[in-house]
Structures are given as structure tokens and as C-alpha cells.
Amino acid sequence: MSHRSSALNQSFFFHPFEVAFYGAAGKTVLIERLLQRLSKRYKIGYFIQQKEDARARDIEQLRQSGAWMVFVNDPRGNILIYTDSSSELMHPPSILESNFFLLEGYSGRDVPTIVVLDEHVDILDNPGGFQRGNVIAYIGDLKGNIPTGKPHFRHEDTDGIERHVLSFFESRVKEIPLYGLVLAGGRSTRMNKDKSLLEYHGKSQAAYCFDLLSGYCDQVYVSSRAGQSYLSGHKILPQLHDTFLDIGPLGGILTAATKFPEAAWLVLACDLPFVDSRVIEKLVHNRNPFKMATAYRSARKNGQPEPLCVIYEPKARFRLLEFLGAGTDCPRRILSHSDVHLLELDAEFLLDNVNDPAECQKVIALLNKGPRSY
Numbered sequence: 251m252s253h254r255s256s257a258l259n260q261s262f263f264f265h266p267f268e269v270a271f272y273g274a275a276g277k278t279v280l281i282e283r284l285l286q287r288l289s290k291r292y293k294i295g296y297f298i299q300q301k302e303d304a305r306a307r308d309i310e311q312l313r314q315s316g317a318w319m320v321f322v323n324d325p326r327g328n329i330l331i332y333t334d335s336s337s338e339l340m341h342p343p344s345i346l347e348s349n350f351f352l353l354e355g356y357s358g359r360d361v362p363t364i365v366v367l368d369e370h371v372d373i374l375d376n377p378g379g380f381q382r383g384n385v386i387a388y389i390g391d392l393k394g395n396i397p398t399g400k401p402h403f404r405h406e407d408t409d410g411i412e413r414h415v416l417s418f419f420e421s422r423v424k425e426i427p428l429y430g431l432v433l434a435g436g437r438s439t440r441m442n443k444d445k446s447l448l449e450y451h452g453k454s455q456a457a458y459c460f461d462l463l464s465g466y467c468d469q470v471y472v473s474s475r476a477g478q479s480y481l482s483g484h485k486i487l488p489q490l491h492d493t494f495l496d497i498g499p500l501g502g503i504l505t506a507a508t509k510f511p512e513a514a515w516l517v518l519a520c521d522l523p524f525v526d527s528r529v530i531e532k533l534v535h536n537r538n539p540f541k542m543a544t545a546y547r548s549a550r551k552n553g554q555p556e557p558l559c560v561i562y563e564p565k566a567r568f569r570l571l572e573f574l575g576a577g578t579d580c581p582r583r584i585l586s587h588s589d590v591h592l593l594e595l596d597a598e599f600l601l602d603n604v605n606d607p608a609e610c611q612k613v614i615a616l617l618n619k620g621p622r623s624y
Contacts, residue, residue, distance in 0.1 A: 263361055264297060265351035266565055267419045267540060270361045272380045273389075274368035276405060277354050280389070282315040283408045284415065288350065289316025292540065293589065295348030299323045299355035318348055344572060346565040347589045349540035350419060362386050362418065364411075367396070386418055387411070423539045426564060429513040430463030430470035431506045432456060433499050433558060434520040435478065435492060440606045446474070447483045448610060450523040450617055454483030459518050462527060466534050467516055473502030497579040499558060500570065507567040514539065519558035521603045523613050529600055533561060538591035542566045545585060546601060547592045555590050556601050557581030 262268055271277045281296070288294050296317040312320050345351065353361065363380050367390030387401045389411065396402050403410045434446035434456045441448075446456040453461075456472055463470045469488070476491045478484050490509060494501035499519065506515055516534070518525060529546075537544045543562045545555035558581070562570075566588075573584045595601065604610050 263359060264345055264353070265295065265348065266346075267349065267422060268351040268353060268361060269386070269415055269418065270353040270359070270363045270380075271366060272355075272363050273366035277366050278312075280366065280405065280408075280411070281352055281354060282312065284352070284412055285312065285315040285317050287408065287412050288415075289318070292349040293318040293347065295319040295321065295345055295351040297321045297323070297351065297353045299353075319345065321345065344569060346568055347542070349589075350415075360384060364389060364415075366390065366405075387414055419540070426539065427468045427510075427513045428466065428534075428561070429506070429510060429515055430460075430467035431490070431502065431515050431517045432459040432463065432470065432472045432520055433502050433517060434459075434472050434484070435474045435502055436499075436521070441604075441610065442607065444478070444481065444483075445604070446472075446478070446520045447481060448523075448604075450614060455520040455523070456483040456487065459520050459525075460487050462525070462530060463516055463518060465527065466530055468513075471506065473506060494574075497574070500574065500579045500581050500584075503562065503581065504567070504570055504574070507562065507564075507570070511564060511567060514564055515562045517558060517560050517562060519603065521605070522559060522601055523604055523617065524600045524602060525559060528596070529559065532593065532596075533559065536591070536593055537561050539563055541591045542569055542588045543585060544591040544593065546595050548601065549595070549598045550602075551582070553592075554582055555585035555592060557585050558603075559601055560585070 271281060278298075285294055285296070294317055296312055296319065298320070309320050309322065360381060361384060363384045364387045365380060365385055367388055369391075385397075385400055387403060388396055389403050389405060390396065391404050401414055403414070432446075436445060447454045449455070451458045460470055460472060471490045472484055472487045473490050473492065474484055479489060479491075490502070490506055492501045492505050493508070494504045497504075503515065503517055507513075516530070518530075533544060533546070541563065543555070543560050543566055545557065545560040547553050548556045569588050570581075570584060573579075573587075578584060604613055
């Protein structure tokens with residue numbers, strides 16, 4: 251079940267925002283208190299590894315406490331119990347659809363860990379129980395013998411523990427680079443000219459979008475076909491050529507996400523001429539890194555997410571591959587059945603695309619008259 255491998259290049263086992271609880275009795279009660287608080291704002295997954303069969307009433311108690319998903323590993327195998335599914339596919343929702351993942355009984359792994367101590371502190375002498383370097387806090391009511399160098403909380407300090415867990419997850423967010431991807435590999439069959447070379451703002455759309463994203467991203471790439479490398483609007487820009495072929499925009503997105511799986515991707519299609527810094531600024535400022543993606547809601551598409559001016563989080567790669575494997579290569583449809591943070595557009599037309607010469611000339615005329623004309 252581990253996601254930690256050189257092939258995936260991920261630094262987590264189950265979830266990028268995961269914390270394990272290890273140690274003395276009382277862990278489950280503590281987790282239930284945290285679930286009751288966190289579930290008011292977040293979708294929380296819960297994993298428990300038990301030596302005996304999990305009782306249905308224990309699982310139901312966790313669900314009643316607010317767990318969106320409960321994953322139990324018992325001697326008879328893995329049992330996945332979930333409370334909601336935004337997927338139309340005929341299988342359980344992904345663990346990664348949860349915002350956070352709390353683990354109990356998953357000891358001896360390279361996972362961020364909160365250690366619950368008892369009065370004897372025996373677990374500190376158990377070298378196989380957890381890895382000291384992964385401890386992010388200790389919980390216990392002892393007056394002495396508490397290891398130094400890590401935060402320490404009393405059992406009843408639920409407020410402090412909750413703040414510390416959230417602060418830890420937020421620190422993980424700061425480690426995620428934000429890269430930009432300009433989608434410019436379309437065939438432009440209706441336009442009869444490469445849409446990435448059209449000029450609405452005094453330069454090619456590929457260059458305009460590249461410069462626009464460069465103000466917000468650590469690195470920016472143009473997603474294109476290999477045959478476009480020599481084009482004047484492409485050749486001086488960093489490029490990523492599709493390795494997922496013949497699946498439209500999803501191929502460019504997956505190529506980038508596979509090349510740099512540690513990054514979140516701010517994706518912008520080159521055929522959206524009305525997008526400016528205000529549109530990108532709002533998207534970046536309101537980003538929710540704990541969801542699959544942050545996108546605008548489309549009034550023209552019955553409130554569905556706009557898939558080509560969007561921030562995809564690193565974990566979204568697994569979701570995109572999951573749907574692709576089930577035969578779905580439409581980014582809008584995938585986002586519509588995923589946990590996405592949706593924003594409202596300041597004006598409906600801002601994400602209108604241009605597909606043919608007549609539309610192109612109309613847009614150029616509007617842009618030349620200035621913002622008040624459209």
C-alpha cells in the first residue's frame with residue numbers, strides 16, 4: 251500500500267498529509283476528539299491496524315466522530331469502509347480524496363508520529379516501535395522523563411494538539427513547489443493556425459501565458475508536441491513533450507505531473523485570451539492544497555470545474571491516472587467527480603476559449619478597445 255518508491259518519488263506511505271499515533275492506551279479516544287474538531291472543516295481518513303478483528307461498533311464510533319473514511323487492516327485482510335463517494339466509478343473512493351490521514355497502530359514506519367506516553371514511559375525503550383527522527387510531538391501527563399527537543403502536550407489539551415497537527419501539515423505545504431504549465435499542444439484544426447502562436451497581447455499566446463505564470467510559479471514549461479519545438483513562439487521556452495499520447499489536454503497534464511511528481515501544477519491553456527494576472531492571482535491566493543485541485547466554477551457548464559485554468563495538487567496525479575485507467579480522459583469530468591475547491595469567476599467570459607478565425611478576430615477587436623468593452 252506504500253506510495254514511497256523511487257518510481258513514484260513520493261515522501262509518504264498513504265497520504266501526503268498523514269500523522270501516526272503510537273504508544274499507550276488512549277490513542278483512539280484522542281483521535282476521536284481530533285476527528286470531532288477537524289471533520290468540521292476537512293475530510294479525514296483514518297487507518298487502524300489491529301491484531302484482532304475490528305468490531306463494527308468501534309468503526310461506527312469513528313465514523314460518528316467524523317471520519318470520512320475508515321480503513322481497517324485486520325488478520326482477515328483489508329477492509330475499506332467509507333461514508334461518502336464523489337466518484338461514479340464502481341470502486342471505493344481513493345484514500346487521497348481525504349484531506350488528512352490519521353493512522354493508529356501503524357508502528358515502525360517512516361511516518362510522522364505523535365507518541366502517547368504513559369506513566370512508565372516504557373515505549374521509549376522500544377526501539378522497534380517508532381523512529382525517533384519521525385516524532386513530531388509527545389503526549390503525556392508526566393512531570394519528568396519527557397524527551398526534550400519536541401513539543402509536549404497533556405492528554406486533555408485537544409486545542410493545542412489540533413493546532414500542532416494543522417501547523418505540521420501547513421509546513422508540509424510550504425515544501426511543495428508550484429510549477430506552471432502552458433497547454434499549447436493542440437492541433438488547432440478549426441483555427442487553421444497554431445493557436446499558441448496567435449497574438450492577443452503583443453506576443454504569441456505561448457509566450458504571454460508563459461510570462462503570466464512566471465510571476466507566480468517556481469518553474470514554468472510549455473506543454474507541446476515534439477513537432478512544435480522549432481516554432482518561434484516555442485523554441486526559446488522550456489518545453490515538455492507529451493509522453494501520454496492522443497488523450498488531449500490530459501496527456502500534457504499527466505506528462506508534467508509524472509516528470510515532476512513533487513510539484514503542484516498551475517495549468518493554463520493557451521486559447522483563453524481573456525485570462526490576465528487578476529484571474530491567476532485569485533486562483534493562487536485562494537488555493538486549497540489539501541484538496542485535489544483548486545479551480546473556477548463554470549457558469550456556462552452548469553457549475554462544473556474549469557479544467558484548463560486550475561491548480562492540480564501533487565496527489566491529483568493518482569486521481570487522473572485512476573480515471574484514465576477506467577477509460578475517462580476528460581479533465582472536466584474527472585474534476586467533477588473529485589474533491590475540488592471551487593472559486594467563482596468575476597465574469598463568465600474570462601475563461602472563454604477561441605476556436606476559429608471569426609472568434610479570433612472578434613476577440614482581438616474587443617481587446618484592442620480595452621477592458622471596458624467586454
